């Protein structure tokens with residue numbers, strides 16, 4: 001084992017294979033936003049195309065339609081995916097979060113029931129963890145599931161479920177033990193969004209589109225067979241879902257490298273009228289994306305060599321989310337007065353996606369554990385400072 | 389693709405850390421501030437025995453035959469210990485330069501002694517005329533336009549330029565080039581000058597990683613102990629977040645520096661860009677570390693007596709040595725922002 005930063009011939013061949021397949025299949029025109037009914041459908045269809053080529057979940061085992069790819073191979077796939085400008089992944093919460101959790105904690109029946117339809121996005125998944133009273137403090141979850149024969153009777157409210165307005169299923173955490181406190185007594189349950197007693201209320205996001213939803217459970221009967229892991233083991237199962245590798249899959253470096261490239265292209269088009277400060281910001285944007293890539297390759301190498309990653313994931317979360325905001329801020333500063341225009345304004349036609357991207361980047365420091373919570377984790381678990 | 393250090397490399401790093409924590413203490417460092425040349429012959433010799441000085445020299449010359457990837461973690465430790473001996477000058481610059489010059493006579497005469505800690509060599513480039521430890525060097529390799537000269541220590545005049553970092557003896561070197569001292573010229577010399585400059589940048593960046601780590605560690609230790617309002621100050625969120633921000637910078641500077649080391653070792657296509665990126669990232673982490681660590685210490689950190697300033701001053705000095713951050717940002721930008729450079733997912737080579 002020693003440092004070797006070149007790609008093996010298999011890795012290069014894999015890159016070529018992905019590249020040619022994507023060149024042939026990626027839609028010429030970008031799909032409509034997945035936060036609209038039509039766009040959601042179009043993204044679901046794209047997932048079916050990906051799955052038919054066995055590209056939808058390259059890290060999954062072959063028996064579930066994947067390619068059993070290791071993390072470095074996965075990173076190469078992502079680089080090609082973003083290079084090709086392929087559509088966003090509408091079922092990312094299923095494929096990258098719930099899928100691996102099912103493989104770890106699911107029974108054979110559960111795997112056979114859920115994974116194939118997840119892989120083809122016949123069933124698209126939402127994540128139902130947050131509640132009005134349980135945001136950063138997830139252990140304050142109050143929605144309940146009470147055992148009644150071979151069913152759980154579920155009541156309560158989940159909120160901020162991304163793509164919940166159009167999804168088919170939701171993976172939730174309920175309190176099954178009413179006397180329990182905090183992390184104890186929570187259970188991981190999979191719920192169909194069309195079950196009787198479920199009400200989905202779409203919520204418009206900052207951009208006016210229905211990007212997430214609140215989900216009300218009113219005496220909803222869910223078979224016990226939909227429980228993932230043991231009763232009261234929900235916290236442990238959830239932590240594995242939120243674990244580092246999965247975070248890495250949702251936030252692979254290629255995404256930010258693609259943004260950095262677009263920013264550099266934008267800068268080149270406007271270079272004549274820009275000062276040295278903007279030039280430095282653009283350079284830094286590229287450097288940050290590059291640093292994130294290198295850090296991810298180092299982490300992936302460590303995991304492949306048998307290492308594991310814990311609270312270091314918090315360092316990552318802060319870095320990518322702040323980098324994303326910085327890149328978009330820089331782009332807007334280049335656009336001048338046009339930076340306030342919506343994409344549909346005629347004068348914004350070529351640059352409107354930067355404002356959209358900026359709004360989305362601002363959610364980064366909030367979701368997946370706010371950056372303040374991540375800083376607490378870094379200080380207490382990595383640096384060893386005393387708890388407050 | 390494997391972005392990992394070998395077990396041997398990590399063990400060597402631990403050995404060096406252990407050694408320096410005993411032999412290069414703040415008291416020892418301070419004791420050299422008032423001496424004539426600021427050097428410790430004993431420590432220099434011991435570093436030679438440890439193998440640290442000759443990592444980049446061939447085994448024939450008493451070295452380890454290693455490359456920059458082998459050396460980078462050790463330079464990091466030198467930073468962590470605030471080592472004042474001219475390790476970077478002698479072992480990251482002069483030794484590989486002499487090795488690469490191709491003069492067997494020069495190499496055979498000097499490398500065994502430089503590797504063993506029996507002599508010291510330093511390099512002076514026009515890009516950074518403040519030469520560390522020039523007055524105590526037995527041999528100086530000096531740039532004169534597109535020539536390199538090997539000049540004995542007793543034939544130059546060193547004018548001391550007092551540095552804010554007392555452990556860093558800097559000198560302006562006055563000398564007269566002549567044909568007898570010229571050891572390389574033309575394109576060979578120019579290529580070696582560029583390479584040596586990049587090696588110097590990398591060595592500074594590597595040390596900054598260790599300096600930043602030490603600045604964090606000092607602040608954490610202090611914040612766990614110091615109490616105000618009846619609790620350790622480390623339990624205050626403002627203190628936690630300040631240090632967490634530095635930890636993020638350090639975490640993302642490290643792989644950039646390690647990749648730069650690999651690039652120098654392999655002669656990568658983007659070597660200059662990559663060492664410059666490394667220096668910007670590592671200096672930013674170290675300078676942020678200095679600021680946060682001082683703030684966490686409060687007034688006690690503002691004293692001469694407490695050792696914190698050893699690392700703060702090294703961080704500030706290395707921040708501007710071998711090119712300021714804006715110089716290096718411009719160097720990265722010159723490639724990345726140029727028309728025709730292929731950037732995008734997968735980096736410059738994908």
Ligand SMILES: Cc1cc2nc3c(=O)[nH]c(=O)nc-3n(C[C@H](O)[C@H](O)[C@H](O)COP(=O)(O)OP(=O)(O)OC[C@H]3O[C@@H](n4cnc5c(N)ncnc54)[C@H](O)[C@@H]3O)c2cc1C
Nearest residue numbers: 127128129130135136160161162363366367368369370372
């Ligand atoms: C675009 C988007 C998509 C989302 N998608 C999903 C989803 O699919 N499924 C899902 O379950 N959830 C989702 N969420 C919810 C997300 O997980 C929560 O927003 C997040 O956990 C923060 O909770 P909160 O919004 O209630 O903020 P709060 O917890 O109320 O925090 C408000 C502010 O207080 C700060 N704060 C809170 N506690 C502390 C503390 N201990 N120390 C310091 N500061 C503190 C926070 O950092 C923040 O700045 C999504 C959110 C967004 C914005």
